[in-house]
Amino acid sequence: MAEQLTGNVLVAQSGGPTAVINASVAGVIQEAGRHECIEEIYGGLNGILGILNETLIDLNEEKARAIEGLKYTPAAGLGTCRYKINFKKKPEKAAQDMDRLFEVFQAHNIRFFFYAGGNDSQDTTNKIHHEAVRRGWDMRCIGIPKTIDNDLPHTDHCNGYGSVIKYNATTVMEVAFDVSSMATDDGSCCIVEVMGRAGGWIAAGTVLAKRQPTDAPHLILLPEIPFEEAKFLAKVKETVAALKYCIVVVGEGLKNAAGEEIGVDKTRVDAFGHAELGGAADRLMEIVQGKLNLKTRTVKLGYAQRAAAHFASKTDVNEAVACGETAVRAAVGGKSGFMVKIVRTSNRPYTWTTDLQPLDDIANVEHFLPSDWIAADGFLPNEKFIEYAAPLIEGDSHPPSEGGLPKFAVLDKVPIEKKLAPRA
């Protein structure tokens, strides 16, 4: 057996926050504390950006209560970023960034690097892993899956997904109670817009609110299924005729047959070059009111859905913690260049374990909703999806209360003394 690598941990978070990404960080910190080969536990503020800027904090200075509190605190306690090291588009800048990252790693004797994030972040982790090997800097790099979009491959599902669909399904159920109780012969429609850029995983998850065939949601418009106005309007009309109301869920990335997003504002793009979305529900409202003369309202949950720790899935929290712990154990055990994945071992009862998948298999591969998990008419996911998704929302994680509101953990963020000149 090779000599045990000894040194410091650096953990950071990247991409859009979730209700449970902090739970993974808590898992990393708590597990790291159990291994003698780990000396210091540092956090990088705002992901890669903070590492480039050498803004590291000393996580051993945090109170144990705050670390435990991360398990029910939404968003990224260490801060996050959408910064990308892009060798294809900006090779010179990317090479400079990589040099700088390794200056920081070496200056602070980082030997264990953990990065929680989605597709782009796993890609970054993989690049750092390969670069470490190339440079001969002995450092173990492990990615931790995080994305409400549920679009990472090889893992059964992603940490954060269970919580977002639990909150969204609850919202759909509550809104449906509200709208149905107001429903009179005039009829009404409510359109709930949820996140989901390329895939319909999030929108599909709201089907869990449907306990009876007549329950909401009555239609779910998935980005995978091209929007057909006439077919959509016929279904709304049919639903209102039967029930006097209709609840529609739409994923923000809904597209028409030409592949154009119906709610997109083409004038804006984010740091990764993705078009910014946000108007699908409003566009649908215009269509329903204009064509069916039906009173229509919209709900746009936006960031609220991925931050709703006040009603997170306990299953999701537990899995997120376990993924953080597994990452540390894998790294201490000598692994590098892997992402932790969740493996479902049984559906009823739902059981799961964690395992590792090479990052080479992960980066920039998207995991789409299987087409045979969608009903023939394209408007609802079927039993196969429900069988898959139902266990992920089990258990309620309630943060402690203070004055009737959640009491979330806030880190002291004690800075590590900088050892390098500021980044150029």
Next chain:
Amino acid sequence: MAEQLTGNVLVAQSGGPTAVINASVAGVIQEAGRHECIEEIYGGLNGILGILNETLIDLNEEKARAIEGLKYTPAAGLGTCRYKINFKKKPEKAAQDMDRLFEVFQAHNIRFFFYAGGNDSQDTTNKIHHEAVRRGWDMRCIGIPKTIDNDLPHTDHCNGYGSVIKYNATTVMEVAFDVSSMATDDGSCCIVEVMGRAGGWIAAGTVLAKRQPTDAPHLILLPEIPFEEAKFLAKVKETVAALKYCIVVVGEGLKNAAGEEIGVDKTRVDAFGHAELGGAADRLMEIVQGKLNLKTRTVKLGYAQRAAAHFASKTDVNEAVACGETAVRAAVGGKSGFMVKIVRTSNRPYTWTTDLQPLDDIANVEHFLPSDWIAADGFLPNEKFIEYAAPLIEGDSHPPSEGGLPKFAVLDKVPIEKKLAPRA
């Protein structure tokens, strides 16, 4: 002492639903069951509209578990309506409606009438009370306060208000954790739109999320304070300069100096002639992005905020139940033409009781946010407001769970046999 009036109860719900309006109905039903003078307990479906249509249900046929379950079930279990008996605008129709209501009351020996609702509904209850006196039909009419808008006079606050501000403040807190964790030097802004047509009570309530001076919300735009673009932009800019992000809460009825709602769609009005709102956040986003070039997102909670029973205020639930119980005791005790009100007897510790206020004092009077409860710059409610609002969100009411989602009560709605010819 006069002979005890004996007969049947009719309870109904009106106006926009809340998270706790069913709790008042549960209070009515459970209290009614304790009085021998009450023979049958009927519910009117969809408020006055259901009474006009003689669609009554037998609430003694409901399971005790379902009645208890109403205490954590959102929306109007009996259905609601926005139907108004308008003697001013439609005197002939109103007179016809009143005749029909009393045909129904008499056909079903209704001697105790309880109506849970907001301003318009209290007005309806008062009209029915005066009409009963005029016609010599011995019937006790009691209104139960219900409105997330908190705009009924004489009561300390309205049932439903505590729950909506608890949920909205939690959402603002969670969204702020999310946005702040993504905040980098570029800065960002998130605008959360909440309900509130004429008054800023709901928007103001989100200030409870602010535990530290730097906490969100950073600005609350109240319909009471005319919107001044330059002043608003300066405040956003100042906040982003200090914190790298800014959370804005806006009441949907925000108005400019000319009194025009900034997000109104003037082409649509509801059944009461009120203009329909809904675009304030989107309008502000255009302004912030256009003038400050600042990444901005919106959250529009819509119906979700008033239906969020999964995280209702336990104080609100308890008070709503008590208001229903008080209504029955008052009616049995001989009172008619009153609204139940909540009286605050102490602030620390918060204690309260219920009392009665003549409906003549209530109908169509609006209770506005006191102007000296708003900070001098107009952007935040002050300590007086916080002292008032903080107790109203205390305690978490969690419905029971089934498969990770709330399990709400659904009534069997066993119909009462009709005794009249259909309404003309």
